[in-house]
Amino acid sequence: MADVAPNPGRSVIYCGVCTLPPEYCEYGGTNKKCQEWLEKSHPELYQRIWSVEALEAATASLSVEAQERAAKDAKKKAAKAKAAEEKQAEKLSNSVVTIKRIERNKRKYVTSVSGLEAFGLELKKVAKDFGKKFATGSSVTKTPSGGEEIVVQGDVSDEIEEFLLEKYKEIPEDNIELVEDKKKKGAAAG
Amino acid sequence: MFKKDLSASPRQKLKSSIQRHIRQSVLTTYPLLTPFIDDVMPKKASLEQMKLPDRVSLYVCDNQPLFFQHDTDALLPHLKLVHRFPQCFPTIRIDRGAIRFVLSGATLMAPGLTSKGGRLPEPNAREGKEPIGEGAPNEGADEEGRWSRELEKGEPVVVMAEGKEEAAAVGILVMGTKEIKEKGKGPVMEETHFLGDGLWNLSLD
Numbered sequence: 001m002a003d004v005a006p007n008p009g010r011s012v013i014y015c016g017v018c019t020l021p022p023e024y025c026e027y028g029g030t031n032k033k034c035q036e037w038l039e040k041s042h043p044e045l046y047q048r049i050w051s052v053e054a055l056e057a058a059t060a061s062l063s064v065e066a067q068e069r070a071a072k073d074a075k076k077k078a079a080k081a082k083a084a085e086e087k088q089a090e091k092l093s094n095s096v097v098t099i100k101r102i103e104r105n106k107r108k109y110v111t112s113v114s115g116l117e118a119f120g121l122e123l124k125k126v127a128k129d130f131g132k133k134f135a136t137g138s139s140v141t142k143t144p145s146g147g148e149e150i151v152v153q154g155d156v157s158d159e160i161e162e163f164l165l166e167k168y169k170e171i172p173e174d175n176i177e178l179v180e181d182k183k184k185k186g187a188a189a190g
Numbered sequence: 191m192f193k194k195d196l197s198a199s200p201r202q203k204l205k206s207s208i209q210r211h212i213r214q215s216v217l218t219t220y221p222l223l224t225p226f227i228d229d230v231m232p233k234k235a236s237l238e239q240m241k242l243p244d245r246v247s248l249y250v251c252d253n254q255p256l257f258f259q260h261d262t263d264a265l266l267p268h269l270k271l272v273h274r275f276p277q278c279f280p281t282i283r284i285d286r287g288a289i290r291f292v293l294s295g296a297t298l299m300a301p302g303l304t305s306k307g308g309r310l311p312e313p314n315a316r317e318g319k320e321p322i323g324e325g326a327p328n329e330g331a332d333e334e335g336r337w338s339r340e341l342e343k344g345e346p347v348v349v350m351a352e353g354k355e356e357a358a359a360v361g362i363l364v365m366g367t368k369e370i371k372e373k374g375k376g377p378v379m380e381e382t383h384f385l386g387d388g389l390w391n392l393s394l395d
Contacts, residue, residue: 010275010276011274012273012274019386019391020385020386021273021355021356024354024358024385027290027294027385028386066287070287070290073290
């Protein structure tokens, strides 16, 4: 409270891992990572918060019992966070982006892209990007099975694959799947 | 209140008359903010409103979250704003043992404040001190973190924590601070916004 800054107010450093102010990292569940981050990017702060003396001073005021309980709680939380992270990673490696070329009329195609949401992308924004990139109509539509997919006009499946790999590095190449779908009207009519 | 993660929704620009209205109510609720109001809400920048679930609206200015409001209750500051202007909001302090509960969304209980590490307001703690700026009432926290005025039930308050510099939560008192001292138990604060909750993690870009 001592450093009453003038106008724009104080600027507080937030942890790059858990977004909390670094002194609260110990409650975030990703303690280890936060510490590493802080040591790398703000060594002086790290010294102040995680040095041995600071830790001792912090725990001195608690009773032994309370300390134990807190430690146990923290451990549980960390384990939970870790499990969630692993699960997320597994989900990520299992999820597949499907690019489907659908014949709409003879020699007319639309391209549908599904599975992007698993990579934490916002479909609406990606759809807009596709539209801009390929100068075609591009929209988010609901699939009958309940999910959502992006439908781009025209046959741009190869370009989309390239574009995705280039722009969204988090999608591994192996997780993109190209599919061709020929039926639609043709199948229904014939 | 924001235990679950929130997703960003579209923002609307507010009419200037409504902006003026909000500005006014901010000043009535937080008179201490008077010297800084132009930094918090620059006159030129336009204020935007984002509607969140459960009739909560969040006021955003220049991609900075400022205040949130449930229905027509008191405006509460977003913690990022509190971190920028910590001296402008009435505070209480919780002891170290309570931090982890508060940061996982528990209702704040009185023992966390009445114990040795907690700090409740102490009238006269600020005798002989100057107000922090023009137009602000003469109140504030002393070196120990005791606010210089008893806070009433229903007042918005910022929760600091023992051994930490930054605020951990904000909320509305459901019990006056005087009563807390007398009773020493029961819930103290509701409608809280705490570090790491959905509102905190809400991304605005």
